[in-house]
Amino acid sequence: MSESLYQEIILDHYRNPHHKGLREPFEAEVHHVNPTCGDEVTVRVHVADGVVKDVSYDGVGCSISQASTSVMTDLVIGRPVDEAMSKADAFLELMQSKGTLEPDEDALEDGIAFAGVSRYPARVKCALLGWMAWKDATAQALAATEKEAS
């Protein structure tokens, strides 16, 4: 069973998270918590010209939440916001699949390692914590930049 949940890719991201730490500049910062387990993450988003220029974060939590946030930054940084959002949607769909979906490696890259998590309902929220924080922060960042432009 441990092979299916704790994939080596997940453990690697957990031990050596990518893009961790809070950086400037950013247009929006959000703090999300998982009230059932106390996991928390702070995410900053820097968006310019419709592109996710940077995502920085800090947080405490279980391996799944921390590794998932690390994978998320790999997948969205440098991409047009629309494309990044569709990756978030694909990851959400995978997490809601209860293990029935064959993950799309081209779209989700290291994110496919989380396919097994979708069979553990108690852990799905952990895997989505960073992604939901990023979507929230990005929406706020877009609203802030639109306001500035108008």
Add this chain to the structure above:
Amino acid sequence: MTTLLPDLTTTPYDVEAIRRDFAVLSREVNGRPLVYLDNASSTHKPRQVLDAERAFVEQHYSNVHRGVHTLSQEATAAYEAARATVAAFIGAQHDEVVFTKNVTESLNLVAYSLGNPGSPMTLGHGDEIVVTEMEHHSNLVPWQMLCERTGATLKWFGLTDDGRLDLADGVITERTKVVAFVHQSNLLGTVNPLPELVRMAKAVGALTVVDAAQSVPHMPIDVAALGVDLFAFTGHKMLGPTGVGVLWGRNELLSSLPPFMGGGSMIEVVEMAGSTYAPAPERFEAGTPAISQAIGLAAACDYLGAIGLDRIAAHEAALTATLLDGLRRISGVRVIGPDSMESRGSAVSFVVDGVHPHDVGQTLDEIGIAVRVGHHCAAPVCKRYGVPATTRASSYAYNTEAEIDTLLDGIEHVKRFWGVS
């Protein structure tokens, strides 16, 4: 209804005989024998409890009270007999036992009743309600809400570094109207000094409300001798069904409390302009109650009584001592709560350095061990001890020394898997 109870009063504590009454304890989880150590959250039910519920539902079930037909009378008699059994189990009179849904409802019942019109106490600005920092959310949030409604102030006893109440002077004052506290902490395992708290509360004329969710299942209780005013516990933590809990209150006190919920069964005379209410305990049992669950709870009381709560307590104490001793020997493991057997129950919380409790619990589940992880509905306790969550193992009458050893080996496995050994 016949229930076959284990004859364990005169024989040595035979845990294997007890285990045979619990079918689930023979199953496997993830290819390993189930080691169920999540009893502080909810316990399993012996076949005697299931049989009692099934026999009632199959042969005597109907709605209780007011019915004239045979089944309704039989159901009412069985329901009231269950009340009497539960009352006797804690040394109470039968009309002092209110059936609720669970401890949460019992405590909300009290917190709402005390603020409702007709309450024996007036609560407002300047009045104080005292709790402790180790309360389950169910004995904290209802009092916060009562303070919001009335303007009263919430105060609390803090905790010492070793998981005990810090009974500092000045928390209970002449302005204190209610002292609500947990008898045995669900997260720390601490058994609180109930007589001392009752004495302090009585000295200022405050009402005492006790969350006994974790004590009634695990120790002999004579509620009348405790000197407390209101006392709440629940079925599913003592081998009984979910959906049925208890609020005990001294007869004269229950009689003076106004209703919490309105509806059927709790009334005396109903007119369009207003109603009068039934005496306690019916006054507090609006709507159709959890009938078969109450009968199951009574069967659980019989089952526990046949083994003997003192014998269960001694069995658990031996298991807990083994667990604490074993945890001390594992480097990088820290117990959150009393690290001795002095005034402590069988719930043992701990953290494994470098591994999040979620990952500890998941890794243990993979080898068949069920423990609970998280803040255990006592988030302020985690904050007090600087941890986001804990892993909690809690044993009961049916756990074995071998299972504790399996858990200790499991924790070593967790450390190896996560590379923190």
